[in-house]
Amino acid sequence: MTTVFTHAVVPLMLGAAMGRRRISSRLRVAGAVAAMLPDADVLAFHLHIPYADAFGHRGATHSLAFAAMLGLLAAWAYRWLDSTPRRAGWFVGLATLSHPLLDACTDGGLGVALWWPFSDARWFAPFHPIAVSPIGARFFSERGAQVIASELCWVWLPVGVLAVCILLARRASKRA
Ligand SMILES: [Zn+2]
Secondary structure (H helix, E strand, C coil): CCCHHHHHHHHHHHHHHHCCCCCCHHHHHHHHHHHHHHHHHHHHHHCCCCCCCCCCCCCHHHCHHHHHHHHHHHHHCCCCCCCCHHHHHHHHHHHHHHHHHHHCCECCCCCECCCCCCCCCCECCCCCCECCCCCCCCCCCHHHHHHHHHHHHHHHHHHHHHHHHHHHHHHHHHHC
């Protein structure tokens, strides 16, 4: 996994850059929760479900189908999220999908079951520069520092740059 707060930062930063009129505070928080939710599957270890099982860690909750399901749920709850069905669905669906895509870019563990339930095969991105965060990592250890440095470089920095680009594009379109 990538550390849980790094997953949350993707929808939080991008949602903030898009502005409160487009992405309400509630929708942004829902996106952050959705981006962290797939790792609730670490419970599988306590239930003695093997890592490689479809319901093991990085299994079903790390699939496109799971992201689509949360997106549909958000579209249904659009009023509560102060949004429109389409916007709530896309934002929460993509926030959820960012989780397995980031995990697939880590350098350890098993890949993600992106195509579940059609295939249980675990998938890794062709490029995986992010240092994997060990489950139950101690962030104040040397390994914890390596993981955080790697996530700052490969996740926070590019997402931050993207957020600034969105902000600049918004300013430019306001002026036009
Ligand atoms: Zn994960």
